[in-house]
Amino acid sequence: MDIDNTCGMLIRQIHNLLEKMSNKDLKEKGLTLVQVSALFSINDTAEKKVTFKELEKILHLAQSTTVGIISRLEQKNLVTSYIDDNDKRIKYVRITELGEQCCKEAEDSMLKTETFLLSNLTEIEKVLFKDLLEKVNNTLK
Template sequence: MDRKLLFRNFVHFMANVHQITNDMTKDAKTEDITQVQYKILEYITVSQSVTITEISDCLHVSLPNTSRELRKLIEKNLCKKVSDESDRRKYYIQLTEKGNALMEEAFRKIQLQFDERIKHLTDEELQEINKAVEVLQQKIFS
């Protein structure tokens, strides 16, 4: 396997992924939240319960800035802090009902766009796609 070629294909692929997902998530945000705030909510959504430092590390946003954005999200009643009983310096961040509803709505909209993209495909092709996602997920993005 020509690794140089693989890399080129991969880079091109990644650029496309970014562009398309930008398109798809563009109108997904109903509420008045910023891009970073959306990313934070998304991260909380897929990770369920996370500390503030974890959010900061994974999203590459400094701890002070993460703290600031979380304050805004909490003010908007989209998430809440839960104190860790065994280490009272820590807080776990969780979505509120409102936050959950917001993200579900966002995902619903993204799914509409996604469905639009795959609507002309056969069941076989969909399985092929699912397989491809699994492969990449497992071999590269794990």
């Protein structure tokens, strides 16, 4: 069996290359992939804010890691954090206008990368490829 040609290894290689491309793009902006993931998670909420606890669960990260990510995003003025007026135990993080702009730029970059990734496929192959990836993903959930 050629281990380098198994589906799992091909998916891993694609993931690694996409991550490398993303990190190169983000490094120019002084961000990491997990920081952008946090920004997207906050930006995708109706009120553009989440509690630290909610963000930990969304990102599947430890409390200390989440605090560090939010701290670095605050230093870049991409988010603000504050304590709930009614319950001092609850801490919120809200995305700023600059953070929302960062999400828009990251989204544009992701779209460009995906267009490049799928550029050798026909329209039918693109639909089939996405459907198959969703099936595999659902199997693993």
